[in-house]
Amino acid sequence: MSIPTPSPAIEDLLRQLAPQVISIMTRRHGQFDAAEDAVQEALLAATRQWPDEGIPENPRGWLITVAERRLADFWRSEQARRRRETTVTILDPEAESMSPDPGDDRPQDRDDTLTLLFLCCHPALTPASQIALTLRAVGGLTTGEIARAFFVPESTMGQRISRAKQRIRATDATFSMPPAAERPERLKTVLHVLYLIFNEGYTTTSGPDLLQTGLTSEAIRLTRLLHQLLPDHGEITGLLALMLLTDARRPARTGPDGSLIPLAEQDRTLWRHDLIEEGVALIEHALTNAALGPYQLQAAIAAIHDEAPAADQTDWPQIVALYRLHDAIAPNPMATLNHAVAVAMVNGPQAGLVMLQGIEQDDRLREHHRLESVRAHLLEMAGETTAARETYLLAARHTTSLPEQRYLLKRANQLR
């Protein structure tokens, strides 16, 4: 089978149009799941035809026409019940007035994309389903691409997506903005989903490199989109800055063999200074103009690391101050672990070890290898070689991450 490979320009255009067309179709017909399927088929048709036939004059109109045809086929094979429902929606004058001529530049696209993001990150869904649905409906990725990025078969991912759509349907969620009172909480879920997508791509150390870069850049693209829709939202800006400031270190974070290189040992000349510059500008703007939140604080901390010319020139007191704020507004044992490391850098390893005692009983950290891993580093700093080695080995036994396990075993063996 030979499918012409679409040029990056076509692919970019399609992924930009995907959420708009899905929104228009969902608004017209009131059924997100069927509309989404129809648009996916239209996108697929475009990737097959456009490379040969050229981009149509009105690409969005083209996609809508093809999706309408697919949807009509689908409904013809459905029962009369559904057909009646559609007729009602089509005849609803208000619904009709909301769908202007294809190709019109609609300011409503902005709200539509936001509405679509809220729908895909519906709280009734598991995080894995929210991620899959967001990547497909808002990101315009194919089921196969999403499946490969998460190392599961395509049929599994397809099933996950269709289950998620069924569940949304079962909740009677409509294609509209959540009520104002729910919006902050819903937006938090959206940001968390985008963060998870970024993290999945960023932390993967093996597999096709391009695929993983794809996931991080997709997360950044979607967060950028959200930032354009709501530029004054501090936490959206904070998350975008955090992603850029983290991604800036990617070229230095793994060795040629895929092994993890800790921050202190990374070759800083490999860091992406363009991303650092953009991230720093974003976070500085947010910190002076918006309400403070955890993503902004994490971005501010990342910025301090990124701006240090060498590891031993890191402004640790400033990082401690930021973690203290973080603990105050969004207490979280993982952040406390990093806080303890920063405290150790300022006041010595014993001070850090004392902080760890405060979170040992936290259920979220029980048997968690990261607590043991931080403890091992601090013990090593304190010169307690035997205890450090034992603790590295303990951490290695509890992790399910292969690269982290290799790293921890290496640290343990260096202390023999």
Next chain:
Amino acid sequence: MKYMIMIHGNRQLWESFSPEEFAKVVEAHDAFNREIRESGEYVSGAGLAFEDEAKTVRVQDGTTIVTDGPYLEAKEYLGSYTVIDVESLDRAVELAAKLPSATMNGIIVWPLMEETGQEM
């Protein structure tokens, strides 16, 4: 999180089922497979042939030696495995508990290592 669900046993156990029991076991396995496929949690899986068909390969002084059977003196062998991708360990346990072997000699739920890692 990805987990491998492993069913162990031996010929004595697997050959002891009556036709009715065997039909029930097959039915329960089919239902299990249907559920994890429909929920989008199935990654891969297979049944293993009887242990007579397995070989053990060793290299000694550059010579490859192949012997019949799996590792020595095992009383139970891996009978089948299923890899699932689920939200939590609780969910993996919930699924494993649905398999008939759970009421016989138990099922092993073993996390698979991930290729993702954070620099520390």
